[in-house]
Amino acid sequence: MTIDASQIIDRLIDEEQARFKVTHSRSAAAWARGRKSFLYGGPSHWMRRWAGGFPIYVDKARGCHVTDIDGRTYIDFCLGDTGGMCGHAPEAVTQAATRQLQRGTTHMMPTEDSLWVGEELQRRFGLPYWTLTTSATDANRGAIRIARMITGREKVLVFSGCYHGGVEEAHVELRDGRMGLRNMIHPNGFDHARLCKVVEFNDVAALEAALADGDVACVLMEPLITNFGMIPVAEGFHEAVRTATRRTGTLLIIDETHTISCGPGGYTGEHGLKPDIFVTGKAIAGGIPAGVFGLSQETAERLWKLIPHVNPRERQSSHFGIGGTLAGNALTIAAMRAVLEEVLTPENYTRMHACAERLARGAEEIIVGHNLPWHVTRIGGRVEIMFSPHPPQNAADVRATRRGDLETLLHACYMNEGILVTPFHTMFLMCPATADADVDRHTQVFSRFVDKLAAAEAV
The missing domain is CATH 3.40.640.10 (Type I PLP-dependent aspartate aminotransferase-like (Major domain))
Structure with a gap:
């Protein structure tokens, strides 16, 4: 990637994080307060990893939907990094x-x-x-x-x-x-x-x-x-x-x-x-x-x-x-x-796998349609979007091709658009409550992200 392209992505990250801060004022205040009593801001230091610059503070969650203390709602494909794979409050x-x-x-x-x-x-x-x-x-x-x-x-x-x-x-x-x-x-x-x-x-x-x-x-x-x-x-x-x-x-x-x-x-x-x-x-x-x-x-x-x-x-x-x-x-x-x-019944796994296939197919169509050097991997009820042309064979492949800046930008954009994914990389998990409408919402947001990135790079 050229320096100019890196600068474009850094600018877009700054814009998304600034937007996040404005629209999540109560979570921002809660995070500032938490940093006075927790070693790394939250009950677990992992909670600081979210791309908005600070985490949302959750008010309630049910199924695959989360509502934060600012009153904003999200479709949750992170699901506690698998801990919530059954859905919230089943x-x-x-x-x-x-x-x-x-x-x-x-x-x-x-x-x-x-x-x-x-x-x-x-x-x-x-x-x-x-x-x-x-x-x-x-x-x-x-x-x-x-x-x-x-x-x-x-x-x-x-x-x-x-x-x-x-x-x-x-x-x-x-x-x-x-x-x-x-x-x-x-x-x-x-x-x-x-x-x-x-x-x-x-x-x-x-x-x-x-x-x-x-x-x-x-x-x-x-x-x-x-x-x-x-x-x-x-x-x-x-x-x-x-x-x-x-x-x-x-x-x-x-x-x-x-x-x-x-x-x-x-x-x-x-x-x-x-x-x-x-x-x-x-x-x-x-x-x-x-x-x-x-x-x-x-x-x-x-x-x-x-x-x-x-x-x-x-x-x-x-x-x-x-x-x-x-x-x-x-x-x-x-x-x-x-x-x-x-x-975690066979019937619920069937639904989870169908939703994962739908999400993967929607993302792949966007990637192919824009001729992007990215790929999608699906295993069961789990999907990953990676910013490299082919699935890796090992960790060395990941390290050689990983685009941490693009991951951060995508994650920050997702949070602003009401989508949560695993903050450590771009992995999606389905739960029994995930519906086609939730998956289709992701496809729409991902399409807008790709359009926004292309428009910025074209300037």
Whole structure:
């Protein structure tokens, strides 16, 4: 891009952010107040990432619509970066949570609902033994700990560009062929060089070379990369990963915290993958913090040899570094049952996927019609618009072609026009309440954005 073009985009960003500030005066005042008491302005430092220059402050949300404290409404394709994939305030979850709030939220004892949830997790995801946590990060930590326990190995292999929550082992990426920390993460005493390996996604040769030493406890992977711009999986890659991990005695952990949008059983269920440990979270309890991980029969039996079931005659801790007093609490269980039984149903997935296809098709028609070097990727109920001509094969491809300035401009324009997308990149998620009219509204706004950009560059 020429300097002049960059200056044009910077000017347009300034205009959109100035417009946002004028039309969101109450949110602007709230943000100024929040910065006096929160470390980075809001309850979570992630909340500062919105392209308007500050976040909207939410008054209420229902389905796929959000209303802020300035009285403005939005179509929400961010959905809490997947945490709200069930839609905001789904009736079944609201009713189940309200009932359980009146009966007690946490006891460190199971309820009868937990029996149904455990059996449904078995049926839906195909692994026999499950544990609940308070987040997918905790689920991944537990899965890694188990892998290290039963293999006697230390190293964890991840793919560059991945996202697995706050797991230290996943805070690495490749830059110019060398491992380093990603996303401005600073060292905190964790020995990444000793405990981690990282290779590019879709690179079978690099994966096999990294596993050849027999020192990797587990491969922790998403079925496709969703956090660095969506990176589709190459044909045959999953089969190669499963073959290589079995050959080297390495456990395979599949994290479907995002790709649960692919279907009732996630990408794993849709494509018949066979992980040793399966992880998901965020959407699984309708936005109430929760994560789960399931173990295969063989993996569970290997763990039981090390950590047998507790002898009830002995007062001892069975902690083994996993869990917490709030894990599997009654409120989470009640919400999870409502989600699995009434919200994330095959029928709702069909509607979500149809809306995603409609959004992708509308965006593609605009891109092709204007002969733009951009592309659209759809996986299940999730869509990504990327400012590069072809879907990336790995994180290096994303890094080489990413247009952060255009992403910021598009996101700021969206917010001014009543559209919310994941603020970290241009990813859209459907929920059961998303309708054709919501998708068509996006198509209109995206078309106006393209026209506005073309007009500015023509001057």
